[in-house]
Amino acid sequence: MNTIDKAILEWSYKTKKGYPDINSQEDIALFESMFGFNFLSEAKHPFEYLSKEAQELGKDLIQKLNLDDDEIIAHAKNRIIVYTDRPRKEVFQALANLGYEKQQVRGSSAGGYVTPEGIEVIHKSQTSIGNAGLGNEDALVTKIKEAIAVNGGPINVKFVGNNRVSIDYTNVKHAKGVGKITTGNRKADVILHSNGKEEAISVKEDKAFRWSSAMSTHKDVFKAVLEPGLEGTEDLKLVQDENNPFLLNMMNPKNNKPYGSIYVLDAPDMDFATLAFGSDNAVVVKATFTDGDFKFENGLLTIQTAGNYTEEGHFDEEDDKPIIRFERNASKATRDTGIYGRGITIRTVPARRYNKRTDRANILALNYKDLDI
Numbered sequence: 476m477n478t479i480d481k482a483i484l485e486w487s488y489k490t491k492k493g494y495p496d497i498n499s500q501e502d503i504a505l506f507e508s509m510f511g512f513n514f515l516s517e518a519k520h521p522f523e524y525l526s527k528e529a530q531e532l533g534k535d536l537i538q539k540l541n542l543d544d545d546e547i548i549a550h551a552k553n554r555i556i557v558y559t560d561r562p563r564k565e566v567f568q569a570l571a572n573l574g575y576e577k578q579q580v581r582g583s584s585a586g587g588y589v590t591p592e593g594i595e596v597i598h599k600s601q602t603s604i605g606n607a608g609l610g611n612e613d614a615l616v617t618k619i620k621e622a623i624a625v626n627g628g629p630i631n632v633k634f635v636g637n638n639r640v641s642i643d644y645t646n647v648k649h650a651k652g653v654g655k656i657t658t659g660n661r662k663a664d665v666i667l668h669s670n671g672k673e674e675a676i677s678v679k680e681d682k683a684f685r686w687s688s689a690m691s692t693h694k695d696v697f698k699a700v701l702e703p704g705l706e707g708t709e710d711l712k713l714v715q716d717e718n719n720p721f722l723l724n725m726m727n728p729k730n731n732k733p734y735g736s737i738y739v740l741d742a743p744d745m746d747f748a749t750l751a752f753g754s755d756n757a758v759v760v761k762a763t764f765t766d767g768d769f770k771f772e773n774g775l776l777t778i779q780t781a782g783n784y785t786e787e788g789h790f791d792e793e794d795d796k797p798i799i800r801f802e803r804n805a806s807k808a809t810r811d812t813g814i815y816g817r818g819i820t821i822r823t824v825p826a827r828r829y830n831k832r833t834d835r836a837n838i839l840a841l842n843y844k845d846l847d848i
Contacts, residue, residue, distance in 0.1 A: 524549035529594050536596070540569050540624055543651065554595040565621060566598045611678040612652045612664035614764040615778070619650040619667070622769075622776040631775045632667065634760055636783035642758055644669040654678075662687075662753030675757035681781035682763065686750040686797045686823040696739055696799055697821045699846040701814040710839055711737070713814070721808035722818040725801065727837060734839050737801035738829050742843040745797045747787045750823050759784040794827040 487494050522544070525533060533547040533555055546559040557566050563585060571577065575588035575596065587597035622630050634642040647669045654664035663675035690697060704713040707728065716722035725734040751759050762768060762780035770777045784790055801821050808818030832838060 520549035520551075522547060522549060524552065525555065526552045526594075528592055529553050529555055532590065532594055532596075539573065540566065542620075550595075550597065553593060554597065557596060557598045559598070559617075563598045565624065569624065570596060610654070610664075611680060611762060611764050612654050615665055615676075615678060615760075616650045616652045618764075618769045618778075619647065619776060622771045623648070623650075625771065626774055630771075632669075632778065633775060634778050634780055634783050636761075636780045638782040638784075638789065640783040640785065640789055642760070642783050642785060644674055646670045657687075660749065660754040662751070662757040662759075663755050664757075675753075675755040677751070677753070677757040677759045679759060679761045680763045681761045684761075684825070685800075686825070689799055689821045689823045692744060693742060693799060693821060693823075695848050696742060696843070696846065697801075698814070699848050700737065700739065700801065700841065701819065703847075705814065710841075713817075716818075719805065719808060719818075720811050721816070722803075722805050723808075723814070725803065725819065725839075727839065730837075732837050733803075735802075735837055736828075737839045737841065739799035739801075739841050739843055739846070742799050745799075745823065747790055747795075747797070750797045751784065751787075751790070794825060794830055796826045797823045798826045798829060800824045800829075 483495070522530065522533060529549070529552065536542065536555070536557065537544060537547055540557070542557070542559060546557065548556050548558050550556045559566065567577065567588070570588040575590055577586055578589050579586050585598065587595050589595050619630075619632060629646045629648045632644040632647050636642075644667055647667050649668040651666050652664065653661075653666050656663075661675075662677040664678040665676040667674040667676065700711070701713065704711040704725070707713075709728065711734075712726045712728045713723045714726045716724055725737060726732070727734055760780050761782040761784070762778075764778075768779045770779075782789075790796075799821060800823075801819055803818055804820045805818050807816065807820055810816035829838075829840070
């Protein structure tokens with residue numbers, strides 16, 4: 476008996492009839508409670524799976540609702556999912572404005588809209604602000620695209636920082652997330668299309684954040700600190716974790732306690748131009764966005780932030796200054812030999828936490844000039 480057969484058998488045992496009925500909301504809810512998803516609503520296919528008529532409608536919706544191409548997907552040949560974090564009320568209102576009729580559609584508790592040709596359109600949120608998985612950049616992109624859709628065209632965007640620095644963009648036609656594209660020291664998480672130009676924005680949380688991973692830029696530091704630790708030094712001993720043979724603990728030989736962090740001070744290439752603004756000259760916006768940070772009125776979207784940074788002078792020279800930090804991350808432990816893939820990461824972070832350390836903190840501070848590089 477394969478895994479699917481076992482799952483169906485287990486589901487059958489728990490239904491009232493002794494066998495599942497896909498037309499029974501109770502049986503579908505039981506399946507979802509057992510296996511964590513609704514197989515009727517989760518079925519998704521690429522855009523090309525749609526019928527020719529549905530594809531034409533999908534292209535029209537992308538244009539009129541200001542959606543990205545990947546926000547229209549197929550649920551069936553003649554059923555479209557508007558797969559976006561834009562509020563359902565707004566999506567449904569836009570569909571109503573296009574003249575489509577709202578009906579109860581099977582597999583969607585909120586219903587959907589049906590065209591005269593019988594093509595169904597339903598809405599499904601990817602995530603929402605406040606849910607795990609929707610980062611700051613996603614929240615920002617979602618809110619800007621919502622405002623563009625409501626306005627029926629380009630808007631103005633104003634970031635207002637608590638550090639008294641504001642950033643203004645006019646004639647914003649589109650926003651997209653690009654945070655996964657980091658090659659060439661690019662820092663942008665979001666790109667705004669404003670007045671025919673692409674404006675780069677780096678989004679940082681207003682609490683603890685990192686400037687960047689330092690493995691590619693300071694691999695020599697990683698090696699110089701950790702390789703001696705395998706044999707053991709006066710200040711550092713790397714010890715295999717008792718419960719995870721892939722994981723190394725950074726131990727203080729003087730008290731046999733694990734370091735919370737190891738900091739390297741005065742390393743080269745730690746300037747704001749490189750680590751904050753990057754090769755794409757991104758402005759930095761510091762915020763952990765909530766719905767209350769966004770206000771849209773008369774074509775202007777005002778966004779409240781903890782701070783905005785467009786030049787080096789906007790940063791705190793002491794607390795924002797980038798330094799190198801080693802820290803434990805068990806999820807990165809994938810090997811059982813050497814120093815790489817052993818659950819120790821190297822990052823550039825603001826110096827704030829180091830500057831505010833207490834005597835109780837079990838940390839190791841090293842100076843770059845003392846390393847064998």
